Amino acid sequence: MAPRWTKYIHPEAPDVHTRYEPANNKIFKSPFGPFPPTPKDLNVHELCFLPDEPLPPDHDLFIDAETGERVTLHQFYDRVCSLARVLRFDGPNPLGLTRSPVDDKDNGEILGLFSRNHIHYPMLAHACFRAELVFGGISPGSTPYELWHVMRKMQITSIVCQEALLPVLLQALRLGAGAGDGSLRLVLDPKKIIVLSGDPSLETVQGFPTVESLVQQGWEMSEAKRKLVGGEKLCYLFQSSGTSGLPKAMMISHKNAVASGLQGMITAVRTAQFAGVEPLTHQILLGIVPAYHSYGMIMWILRLNQTPTTNIMMSKWDIETALKAIQKYKISVLPLVPPIVRQLAQSPLTKRFDLSSVVTCSSGAAYLPPDAAYQLAEKLPNKTPIPSGYGLSEAASIAAPPLAGIFGLNASEPGTIGYLLPGMEGRVVDPDTLQDVPKGTKGELWARGNVVCMGYFHDPKATAEIFTELGWLRTGDLVMRDAEDRIHYLDRLKEMIKVKGLQVAATEVEDTLLNHPEKLVTDACVAGVDNGRGDGSLFPRAWVVLSPEGKKQSEQSVFAKLNKHVGERLSKHKQLVGGIETVDVVSLEEALFDNCNL
Structure with missing residues (x-):
């Protein structure tokens, strides 16, 4: 391997051909080992x-x-x-x-x-x-x-x-x-x-x-x-x-951002080392993941010039524009989100374009249903199921499926989120007792490492909620750690609704309903309902208790006014596409029960 790649390998990092030994204690670590040393004040x-x-030599960036x-x-x-x-x-x-x-x-x-x-x-x-x-x-x-x-x-x-x-x-x-x-x-x-x-x-x-x-x-x-x-x-x-x-x-x-930028470089170099090929050769990427998002920040900003890339940027998603770009520019890497994976897998348009240049496809920002991972793979040259990485805005990159065989690791099939990324440590904790749970048991994933954020700006209460113990980020996601220290994603603990990879806080929509100027409702509950498309995304739906003023009007009129109010104040993905229903008393349990029957 050329000396220029050694900067991505810690002197004490394990050999890629050795076998990772799963941990038997409550804290488990990345098979890749620690981050390579970097200057303490690196920008x-x-x-x-x-x-x-x-x-390096100039090229289209x-x-x-x-x-x-x-x-x-x-x-x-x-x-x-x-x-x-x-x-x-x-x-x-x-x-x-x-x-x-x-x-x-x-x-x-x-x-x-x-x-x-x-x-x-x-x-x-x-x-x-x-x-x-x-x-x-x-x-x-x-x-x-x-x-x-x-x-x-x-x-x-x-x-x-x-x-x-x-x-x-x-x-x-x-x-x-x-x-x-x-x-x-x-x-x-x-x-x-x-x-x-x-x-x-x-x-x-x-x-x-x-x-x-x-x-x-x-x-x-x-x-x-x-x-x-x-x-x-x-x-x-x-x-x-x-x-x-x-x-x-x-x-x-800067320390968080540097770590997020380095992780992909470390895994790419170690994977190339294992495969016996030159790492980080020129790649052409489809740039649809938004740059303001942690996923996009890593792809388009934090890895710049660490590897030669040409990024074909899209300001908004359009499947035909994307397919034309793949064919025209011979795009080799597709960083995607689950709804786009699903659309590409099911659209007949994919048969009209040449996708033979695609070498790698991955998904992030939300849970990727296994069937979508397999369906799109069948349309791509290498037929490999689409892997799904795992991270949060609070810690951009925590886990991902590595190449099967590296460090003696078994494959991470769709439905799992793989192993911890370089420099990361994890625990699986009972969210109620805050006690670590045994392997094979459901619990909340806690993460520690340089990618974990500093906290929330001018919001010490919110910061304290995600850092119950010093340095350990509560992810709000329920997982299971298996015997090999592989992580299986199970569910979302936080009361969040994922809509096309974007987070919707139920309380934000509830507060908007309660703040209608005519005070049409006295209570509201918002939860996600299946969108029926099989892509893992949800539609926000509201259950509301009408106020005396609301009861004076027809339900149709009230619903129209509430939808208009939400539409004027909140983004499109936060609007009540799943509908509105009146109830006498609202509770989350009732909403989820109704959700199961929709």
Whole structure:
């Protein structure tokens, strides 16, 4: 193996041809062993672009699947450096940015990224890393109300907004600074709105500067040579619903991000070592997983330049566009989510396109039903069932199925989530007694490792709920650890509803129903019902108790008003596609019982 790959192997890592010995105690570890040593204060940007080392040969890094616009690796790096000079608070600083916080005990500049997948989204993230500017990724599907809430939660002081989403941002700003009830107030400075425009010739859009104009400004600026700092410092914020309520802001340090970026590299190098092939050769990826999500962050941002890739980016899912891109660009890797796996498996369109270039396909973000994993495999060249990795926003990558035979491991069939990834430790715990359970017994998966987040921003109560014991993340997922330390996913402990891989907090929808201005209901329960498509995704359904005002109106009128209210305040995937039903008394048990009969 070439010496350049040894940086991904810990000096004490086990040999790939030795046999992993399952643990007999309550804590079990990854068969891959620990992370390789890295500098304590490593910045994510310098993980991907080592200082004082020349760039590798140039190649297309990002291609827009719809327009064909391209950014090469060398162009990407030059643009990142240029934009970072603009974003440094201690440089020329034309935007008037301040120093970013190092944790949630600190205040400072936090830049929101409100955009769909875009070939320049990763540039924005890396410019922030290089400028030591904390950013917060925000779902582009947010309604004005949700955006307003998330900007307050993340304490967003400046924002990059995709041009098509600018109306949503402007509507959110009209909601004001927030009530004086002790909750976080909106601190976004309207003078710090930047637009990500589709027209590179524009310097402004509606009076706001464009990203491209800032990149152009950066070319003219000098940059003092400095040591970038990362490590335990806050790097970025993720939008997460946590266990309940409206979205929370989750803190990811540079240390967390570095670990998430390294895990895939470690497993790829060790797998190649086992197979006796050159690791990390050039790959072409389908870029549909959203960059604001932890899955997309790993794929399009944290692994940049660690392996040669060309990423064909899609701003939204369209099966025909995706199939055309696979055929045109000879895409070799398909990172997917379960509903897309199911659609590709069942669509007759797949027979019209050449998929012979696909070498690897994987699924994440939600449970992948085994039948979908087998069905899509039959349409791909190697016929291998689609593996499903496991992670959370709070810990982006925890477990995955490795290549059968490495470390003497048996295959992880669909329905299992494989073994712990490099650097991870796990426990399976009774969620009620908080006592570790024996192998072969159902319990909540607890995880520990460098990928585990710092906690929730300005929310110590929520942080305490997920860290019952110091360092151990409660995942909220019920699993079974078998005799080989392989993990079998069983169910979701948290009261969350998975809709096409996206989390819906039942309490958020319930609160929205209860807050209807006409006070039509006095109680509400929301749960997921089977969507009937067999892809593991659910539809939100509500059971409501009508108020005296609600009873004065017809059920049809009440349901129409409630659906309209939810539709105006919450994203499409949170809306009550599963329907609404009136009950005399609502309880979760009744809702789940009814769910079983639908």
